[in-house]
Amino acid sequence: MDSGRFWELIALLGGRADERTCRTLEAALSPAEGDDLGEEIQRRVDELLDRRSVPASHTGDTAEWIAAAVIAAGRERFERELTQSGPLDPDDWQWEDAESLLVAGFGDDDDPDDGPEAGLDDVSTEALEDGLGLWLQWKSGRLPAGVTTAWDPEVEAALDAPDDPAFGRVPTTDPAWDDALATLAADPEFHRRRALIGDIGLHLLVRDVDGAELRPWPSETEVENVVLTVPAADARTEHDERVADYLEVVVFLVTSTQENLGLEG
Known part of the structure; x- marks a missing residue:
């Protein structure tokens, strides 16, 4: 397991390792990744x-729990702690349940509840989006049943802000998007391709436009985010159909971004 894939999985913890968040991580593992994950965790x-x-x-097993909590906090914090001196302060870390991370990936293979989406029902959309580096926004008044958005056309006009995610994202909810994220979180091929793209944010934007447009931000030479804008008029009303549509456009977003960046995969 390479470093990019490892930290991508760790990001699914949302900064804290406990039984619930580690179920999310395990749900995203391919069958061959369990042992690799355990080895990478123990190495760190x-x-x-x-x-x-x-x-x-706090010596003995507790020391490992504290270290696991540091790992769960994410790559940036872990690497920063490696450069510091002095003892780790247990009060700085949510370590009490971090033992769950030390055994992640070593579940009972015969447990019928350990399917590819086990545990994902307990994970917030925000945690999944942040973990996958993939976000949804609706900037349209055409909303299928169940979709909500904080978008306000008058506020947008007053701000005159571009669709560059660096200027912020419009909070959006859609149960169909939640189901699509759960599917992607359990898909090793998605994770493999997503890792190739690195830290670039991927964004799906639904707007009142005539056709789809893929655009890098802030520029083609300095890409921090890629936004795929799709027509709101094309959104289907049925939940399952919209799940399928989300998955299809995410595949296009990922593969097109790879192609435009010259990444093999």
């Missing part, structure tokens, strides 16, 4: 504890 636990000590009151 050992690396951190080789460089940083813990108070005498």
Whole structure:
């Protein structure tokens, strides 16, 4: 398992390792990734504890739980802690349930509840979007049943802001999007291709436009985000149909971004 894939999975924890969030992580694993994940976690636990000590009151297994909590906080914080000196302060980390991360991926293969989407019902849309680096916005008054958006055309006109996500995103909810995210979170091929794109944010924007448009922001030479804008008029009203449509356009968004960036995969 390469470093990009590892930290992509860790991001699904939403910054905290416990039984619930680790079920989310496990749901995104392919059958062959369980052992690899465990090895990568243990390697980073050992690396951190080789460089940083813990108070005498928190040695032994508890030290590994603290290290696991540091890992769960994400790549940036983990790498920053590696450069610091002095002992890790247990009060800085949510370590009490972090043992769950140390055994992630080693579940009972015979458990019928360990299917590819086990645990995802407990995960917020925001955590999945952030973990997958994939976000949805609706900027339209054409809303199928169940879709909500905070978009206000008058506010948008007053701000005169572009669709560059750096200017912020419009909060949007759609149960069909939630189901599409759950499917993507459990799809190893999506994760493989997403890892190739790296830290570039991927965004699906539904607007009152005539046709689809793929645009990098802030520019073609300095890409931080890629936005695929699609016509609101094409949105289907049935939940399952909209799930399928979301998955289709996400595949297009990912593969087109790879192609435009010259990434093989």
